[in-house]
Amino acid sequence: MxxxxxxxxxxxxxxxxxxxxxxxxxxxxxxxxxxxxxxxxxxxxxxxxxxxxxxxxxxxxxxxxxxxxxxxxxxxxxxxxxxxxxxxxxxxxxxxxxxxxxxxxxxxxxxxxxxxxxxxxxxxxxxxxxxxxxxxxxxxxxxxxxxxxxxxxxxxxxxxxxxxxxxxxxxxxxxxxxxxxxxxxxxxxxxxxxxxxTQVSTALALAGLFEAERAFRAALVTGALATDAARGSDGPFDPRIHALRRHRGQTEVAAALRGLMAGSAIRDSHLVDDPRVQDPYCLRCQPQVMGACLDVLRGAAATLETEANGVSDNPLVFVDTGEVISGGNFHAEPVAFAADAIALAICEIGSVAERRVAMLVDPALSGLPAFLTPRPGLNSGFMIPQVTAAALVSENKQRAHPASVDSIPTSANQEDHVSMATHGARRLLGMARNAADVVGIELLAAAQGCDFHAPLRSSAPLERARALLRARVPALADDRHFAPDMAEAGALVSSGALAEAAGSNLLPSVEPAP
Incomplete structure (x- = not known):
């Protein structure tokens, strides 16, 4: 301990x-x-x-x-x-x-x-x-x-x-x-x-940040695995592309995706003679979307780290002069803005992951069997897990409306402008749970997609992630009760175990820039 x-x-x-x-x-x-x-x-x-x-x-x-x-x-x-x-x-x-x-x-x-x-x-x-x-x-x-x-x-x-x-x-x-x-x-x-x-608002925002970080890191793993499942290209992760744009998060996400896919036999199998020219955005634009999410989360993290180390009491006691001075450090506007930013990032992490699930279940886009089942028609496969992912993403969209733009006077108009930081931060845990469940569904779908490429294997990091899942959830042959599989996969995301299995050293954190 x-x-x-x-x-x-x-x-x-x-x-x-x-x-x-x-x-x-x-x-x-x-x-x-x-x-x-x-x-x-x-x-x-x-x-x-x-x-x-x-x-x-x-x-x-x-x-x-x-x-x-x-x-x-x-x-x-x-x-x-x-x-x-x-x-x-x-x-x-x-x-x-x-x-x-x-x-x-x-x-x-x-x-x-x-x-x-x-x-x-x-x-x-x-x-x-x-x-x-x-x-x-x-x-x-x-x-x-x-x-x-x-x-x-x-x-x-x-x-x-x-x-x-x-x-x-x-x-x-x-x-x-x-x-x-x-x-x-x-x-x-x-x-x-x-x-x-502001300790309750700040604690809730920090909790949302930390849960969002786990969903984000897991989504890099599942996004790389989905890229292999769809036999997508790692060309869009070339460092030269991202150096020209200069965004730190985008550059780091591209490096993480390269590291996660390095050595994949699935990727090597279609490096030449692949008739496709470009992948869908949900694969090709992962560095741009997830990198922007990372930058937003880091900005919120910097604000919350400052707030966590500040004094938000009122009035304040100044020992050097013996004064007690009233001010407004209790106003949680910085926390409200940070919470709103985290909500937007959580929403997008789930949104782009759901698009990859939708791509994988569509044979016209993925080249895989319909709904990732060996016998479509008799079996529905991943048809409804994708619907569940879509439902969770839409719920998060509804929750992502900024809380900080609202205000209602209190205390007989003495407190006539308020931040709404507390409920803005409180929604984050539910949103992060939704995103983790979407990423868990992507984990199941991407692992199933890679199963169709056997005996070809993915990279060492992605095979470790797939082995972690397969120790708990077998490949889907015929339809079975799906909810327990989804619960297992979601738990691997929200616990941080999936990111650990793939290799935490490959994945960026939300720590602010020094």
């Missing part, structure tokens, strides 16, 4: 957030404690002086002009948590909530939020001990922070609500007691510090 990741506030690389999402343990770097304590001391000084400062001794939002007496400050923080815990819908997946918690401790650990160390340490302890707050998935518009979902997280720290422990919901107070943790008793500004921020 890997040791826990130490989260150094403000300096966590994208790869570390990926590891947290996929299950690696994480803990806040205790070196940040002095900064956190200095920030809390500024809040203590403001309370002692009694001057009105938003979020410390005033109401919130439209009620910011209401002064709160010193004796009511603890109740103020408890009230904001309980009143804002107003989410609805199914709980967020546990991996996403773990990422929310990790993002939150890293943000608060930068010492700009006025939180006491003991309160931050409680959240960090819950993360480390596998106590995952139950957070309803709906209720944030992505500005003034992800208030409702983060309120549910914070309420659990206070012993209200529930934690997921090993997938089972446990009443929050009982879960804390079983872990030998005392419920939080929030001090001035602490409730607001825990509620304000």
């Amino acid at each position: 890997s040791p826990p990741l130490l989260l150094a506030p403000g300096a966590v690389p994208l790869a570390a957030w990926r590891d947290v999402y996929f299950g690696r343990a994480a803990a806040l770097d205790p070196a940040c404690r002095p900064a956190v304590e200095r920030s809390a001391a500024v809040v203590d000084a403001i309370v002692a002086e009694g001057e009105p400062v938003y979020g410390i001794n005033t109401g919130f939002g439209k009620l910011s002009t209401v002064r709160i007496a010193a004796g009511d400050l603890a109740a103020l923080q408890r009230n904001i948590v309980l009143s804002h815990a107003a989410g609805v819908g199914a709980p967020l997946p546990a991996p996403v909530v773990r990422l929310v918690m990790a993002l939150k401790v890293a943000s608060l650990g930068q010492g700009a939020s006025g939180l006491r160390w003991d309160t931050l340490a409680l959240l960090d302890a819950c993360l480390g001990r596998g106590l995952v707050p139950v957070i309803p998935s709906k209720g944030s518009v992505g500005a003034s922070g992800d208030l409702a979902p983060l309120a549910h997280m914070t309420a659990a720290l206070m012993g209200v609500g529930a934690f997921l422990i090993d997938g089972r919901a446990v009443e929050a107070g009982a879960a804390l007691a079983a872990a030998d943790l005392a419920p939080a008793s929030l001090g001035p500004k602490e409730g607001l510090a825990l509620l304000n921020g």
Whole structure:
């Protein structure tokens, strides 16, 4: 088992957030404690002086002009948590909530939020001990922070609500007691510090990015395998073509496809005397389409890496001057734009993969038996899996409409422009699942197509990928129950196993340019 990741506030690389999402343990770097304590001391000084400062001794939002007496400050923080815990819908997946918690401790650990160390340490302890707050998935518009979902997280720290422990919901107070943790008793500004921020939007967008990355990398493998199944040309992947256009993603995708197909006996068999001049776009333009997707995903990754390492609380505490200044870092517009970009890329990954499936089942285009079955007519073969792929692609098209162009005023028009980042990011997991299932269908179809070329074999990387599939799903002779085969193939895509089998070293990642 890997040791826990130490989260150094403000300096966590994208790869570390990926590891947290996929299950690696994480803990806040205790070196940040002095900064956190200095920030809390500024809040203590403001309370002692009694001057009105938003979020410390005033109401919130439209009620910011209401002064709160010193004796009511603890109740103020408890009230904001309980009143804002107003989410609805199914709980967020546990991996996403773990990422929310990790993002939150890293943000608060930068010492700009006025939180006491003991309160931050409680959240960090819950993360480390596998106590995952139950957070309803709906209720944030992505500005003034992800208030409702983060309120549910914070309420659990206070012993209200529930934690997921090993997938089972446990009443929050009982879960804390079983872990030998005392419920939080929030001090001035602490409730607001825990509620304000873009951590839910960012976690959902990062989760979508990481799942999209797996679908993207698998689609390069299935796209290369489909090219061999259709006896397509690797000429369009020639590096000289892509050097002239200069797009980084396009160049890298072409190199990946060359590497995946290198040494294919199927390709060698039709290098000469092939009457065809050009392949369909779904084969020939893979570097251009998938390279553009890669560039878009990398741009989103750069935005999200920056956001994950920033502070999106309000107001912010500046220790050097003792000031607390209100601003708008909670507005998730950067995350909303990143989520919209990821949605477009996911949509296209599935779209071009479905076109290759449609090509393979059509004998006029592929030269293979109709619907990839040895006895078409008696058998329907891949007829309906292609229809399923088409349905999933169209569903993703409907979901890909930009969320960031929407806004609806909240809080009696005090918060009059919002980002809609949260639901813009939340849709990404479903879209990525759809894309993975489409790519899984392509894996089945491309492997079946290559079976018709026996005894010729594809390249070593593609044969490894095909062997991984064939260990779970035999070739299709006569029609059988197809859904289990599709589930197996989709799992190979979404788990990352297909890309690993072909060779991760051949496949680009979404890491931003250094």
